[in-house]
Amino acid sequence: MPQTPQSDATGPRPALPAPRTPSPRDAPALKWGVIAPGGIAASFVDALHTYTGQRAVAVGSRDPARARAFAERFDIPAAHGSYAELLADRDVDIVYVASPHSGHFEQALAAIEAGRHVLVEKAFTRNAREAELLVEAARKRDVFLMEAMWTRFLPHMDVVRQVLASGMLGEVHTVTADHGQYMEHDASHRLFAPGLAGGALLDLGVYPLSFASMVLGPFASITAVGTKTATGVDGQASIVVTNASGAHGVLNTTLFARTPTTASISGSLARLEIEGDFYAPAAVRLISREGEVLDTHVPERRAGGLCYEAAEAARCVAAGRLESDLMPLAETLGVMRALDGVRRDLGVVYPGE
Known part of the structure; x- marks a missing residue:
């Protein structure tokens, strides 16, 4: 039975355990494609490049100029003027969907159907039915899928x-x-x-x-x-x-x-x-x-917390986990x-x- 945590001069003082979280720098070096280069995508790529050995190698946007500006900012080799072009880029191991919630389902589904592993920003989709369809599609294609609930x-x-x-x-x-x-x-x-x-x-x-x-x-x-x-x-x-x-x-x-x-x-x-x-x-x-x-x-x-979700995704993909x-x-x-x-x-x- 667990004992009541309390200060006791006759026994050891209760203590919190140390975190077991692996260093993000030790995660496999996946190559990321980024869909929708907005504010959260910028935070993600900055954390990815600063705290892990992983890299964003491509970015896609419906606005080619926006994709190019994002690529220049983060030294990303490829800037694509459509999401379809990004998904056709064979250098990409995994896709990060960073669009507004209304776009998550369509863009994540397209990535899954292209055979790509996918990390989808939270909230995962607009509703549970869209989420169920994404999960079904990922399991059918045997690709990794995860909600980017970074916490x-x-x-x-x-x-x-x-x-x-x-x-x-x-x-x-x-x-x-x-x-x-x-x-x-x-x-x-x-x-x-x-x-x-x-x-x-x-x-x-x-x-x-x-x-x-x-x-x-x-x-x-x-x-x-x-x-x-x-x-x-x-x-x-x-x-x-x-x-x-x-x-x-x-x-x-x-x-x-x-x-x-x-x-x-x-x-x-x-x-x-x-x-x-x-x-x-x-x-x-x-x-x-x-x-x-x-x-x-x-x-x-306290900075760069988004690197931990990227590291978890990389470890799962490298281990063949879905x-x-x-x-x-x-x-x-x-x-x-x-x-x-x-x-x-x-x-x-x-x-x-």
């Missing part, structure tokens, strides 16, 4: 997983997480555009929902209330999920305010607190039932179904669904 692959999340597996917290009863950013209303911005699957939920809310899924396992129920923006997408959502044992996840996301972006896991013996921003490299604190901070894990570095244990496709599908459930409660429907 899952960070070292501090390995600390969290080890603590949960150890029973150090006792029976988990409550998980909390929030992700809110203040966004000035702009009907032309992708986050406010229904046609681009905008809103807080797919861009920000996916983080707390995925975190709760990692901790609690499959959801038994999900309930949400929210507020729409003037353009009809979700501007704020407060969500309660439960698992089979009755534990609760209390989650929030918003475009209307900058929230603490923290997370916690509270059990019968102790709790973990993750500082903001919990979804990025962050400190983790183990706190006794009496409220004493027993130990703190501080990340070695999915990652850290972000299994079945769990991605579960999170997408939860996102669909929240949107149903909020009355948010994207054009073409």
Whole structure:
């Protein structure tokens, strides 16, 4: 039976485990093709080139000038003026889909049908049905497919997983997480555009929902209330999920305010607190039932966190694996179904669904 973590002069002080995450520099050197050279693609390629031995060797955009500018910025050898040209580039080992949510399904499916391994930005697709079709296609073609939920692959999340597996917290009863950013209303911005699957939920809310899924396992129920923006997408959502044992996840996301972006896991013996921003490299604190901070894990570095998902993808591909244990496709599908459930409660429907 796990013992209650507490300060005890007669015994060792409870301590957090060290992360087991391999160095991204040790991952196999895959050659990446990038679809949609926007802001997240720039962050990904910068992390890839700075912290791993992998390289982006091609970039594709519907705007040839945009592809060339991105290629020049990151010293990428090939700039393609269409996604089809990128997928025909035989130098590419794996494709990173970095477009707005509305484009994920079409572009990832095209990459899969071209026989390419694929990393798809979160949220994986607009809805669960699109996600199911991608998974079916990847399994049929025997290619690797993974959601780019970068948080899952960070070292501090390995600390969290080890603590949960150890029973150090006792029976988990409550998980909390929030992700809110203040966004000035702009009907032309992708986050406010229904046609681009905008809103807080797919861009920000996916983080707390995925975190709760990692901790609690499959959801038994999900309930949400929210507020729409003037353009009809979700501007704020407060969500309660439960698992089979009755534990609760209390989650929030918003475009209307900058929230603490923290997370916690509270059990019968102790709790973990993750500082903001919990979804990025962050400190983790183990706190006794009496409220004493027993130990703190501080990340070695806080920049370039996207390199860890690239390293995981490379290790899986090199090993001939078609999915990652850290972000299994079945769990991605579960999170997408939860996102669909929240949107149903909020009355948010994207054009073409």
